[in-house]
Amino acid sequence: MTPNFLPQFRSPLHEPRTAVVLGRWLGAALLVCFLTGLVSHALQDPPGRLTPYLQSRPVNGYRVTQGLHVISGLAAVPLLGAKLWTVYPRLFEWPPVRNAAHALERLGIFVLVATMLTELFTGLLDTLQWYPWPFPFRQTHFWLGWLATGGLLVHAAAKGPLIVRHWRRPAAGLPQRRAFLAAVTAAVGAVTLTTAGRTVPFLRRLDLLAARRPDIGPQGLPVNRTAAQAGTVTVPADWQLRVDGPHPYRLSLPELHQLPQYEVELPIACVEGWSASARWTGVRVADLLVRAGAPAGSGLRVTSLEVEGPYRVTQMPAEYAVDPLTLLALRVNGEVLAADHGFPARIIAPNRPGVLQTKWVARLEVI
Structure with missing residues (x-):
């Protein structure tokens, strides 16, 4: 009862x-x-x-x-x-x-x-x-x-x-x-x-109730982590990309622009659920690895200019590193990267979470 x-x-x-x-x-x-x-x-x-x-x-x-x-x-x-x-x-x-x-x-x-x-x-x-x-x-x-x-x-x-x-x-x-x-x-x-x-x-x-519109932001793309938050608003005037491998070398920004440039259309897709496609222009990561003497099947460690953060250093498996669509991007949608999108250079790769598309790249290391 x-x-x-x-x-x-x-x-x-x-x-x-x-x-x-x-x-x-x-x-x-x-x-x-x-x-x-x-x-x-x-x-x-x-x-x-x-x-x-x-x-x-x-x-x-x-x-x-x-x-x-x-x-x-x-x-x-x-x-x-x-x-x-x-x-x-x-x-x-x-x-x-x-x-x-x-x-x-x-x-x-x-x-x-x-x-x-x-x-x-x-x-x-x-x-x-x-x-x-x-x-x-x-x-x-x-x-x-x-x-x-x-x-x-x-x-x-x-x-x-x-x-x-x-x-x-x-x-x-x-x-x-x-x-x-x-x-x-x-x-x-x-x-x-x-x-x-x-x-x-x-x-x-x-898209009325979503937390983020994927077409709103600098250069028509959203930003999760700004240059101010990362401490990369001011990039050193003598910035050089450091590529470490069997044959290490360095490249200035003008030297990067003089290398063969490729344009790909790839999405940025973030864990929060938003994604947006863009046209990215830059140097193939595979070409940079070949120049560094990377053995076949090598992966890549990418280090950002940002001082701290859980994704300041990321790793890229060989499958992504050798893909011709994977770029060290210097431009997006025909414009030089904005600071919030990773100026002077950032990674863009297919089928990869946005947090691993490292911005403000300082170093590539063959692993």
């Missing part, structure tokens, strides 16, 4: 069929988000054993996978809210714990919900580049993704018989259910259409 002091829930939508339908949609969104997140993590911080297998093609690979990651993560927010609304009356079941197995089930659900809420909340704030917590976002987000996905699979297995029983549409459906699911679909569609434009070009005119 339910005690009188507990709330009464009269909506017919607090029932298994609605929960199963929402669970299917939410599970699909979270699965896409998890798998594309693994791709993002592997490209941004690959385990050593994976490095030889990273590919520079397709050119737009990271742009697509990271765009899907953020789009599916944002779509999961209203889906999770609707799902929790449907099942939250079970929080008030009496007695709260019937036996040890029931206690473990409730503990597992608590961990699952807490993990999902934290994962989506921190991911949403990452799209705003706001980090009001003391822990490292990327590593925490990665491991929470595993925990949430594992918890979701365990929960689905535990509820398997219930899910199977309510998977098919009943002969006589509730009118309220159809209206509710239509409202949830509209909410997910609205969130997607008004945020996906930062990475899907044909939706850009609808």
Whole structure:
């Protein structure tokens, strides 16, 4: 018997069929988000054993996978809210714990919900580049993704018989259910259409709620880290590119401009979910490595002029270093690089996260 002091829930939508339908949609969104997140993590911080297998093609690979990651993560927010609304009356079941197995089930659900809420909340704030917590976002987000996905699979297995029983549409459906699911679909569609434009070009005119417009910024491109933030507003007048290898050498900016120049069209795609294409002009990194006497299969270490920062020094696997589309860029969209875009020189490579497209390059080192 339910005690009188507990709330009464009269909506017919607090029932298994609605929960199963929402669970299917939410599970699909979270699965896409998890798998594309693994791709993002592997490209941004690959385990050593994976490095030889990273590919520079397709050119737009990271742009697509990271765009899907953020789009599916944002779509999961209203889906999770609707799902929790449907099942939250079970929080008030009496007695709260019937036996040890029931206690473990409730503990597992608590961990699952807490993990999902934290994962989506921190991911949403990452799209705003706001980090009001003391822990490292990327590593925490990665491991929470595993925990949430594992918890979701365990929960689905535990509820398997219930899910199977309510998977098919009943002969006589509730009118309220159809209206509710239509409202949830509209909410997910609205969130997607008004945020996906930062990475899907044909939706850009609808990009009303996204944190960043990818066509606004110096030279028509957004900037995450400015020259002022990096301490590179003033570049030394005697700046030279240092290339270290079996045959090290240095090149001044005029000397770089005298080398064969190539133009490529490549996107900048950032972990926050925005991306934008541009025409980049510069020297092929592969040519610089050949001049330095780099052995076949050599990778590259890139060092920036910035004094500090987690990506001041980055590494580029051989697959990217020898790709003819990978440039030490000196110009963008026909103009000399602005300070915020990496003047005097920056890296631009295909299928590579924006944080690894090092700006204000000072040194290339064969590894």
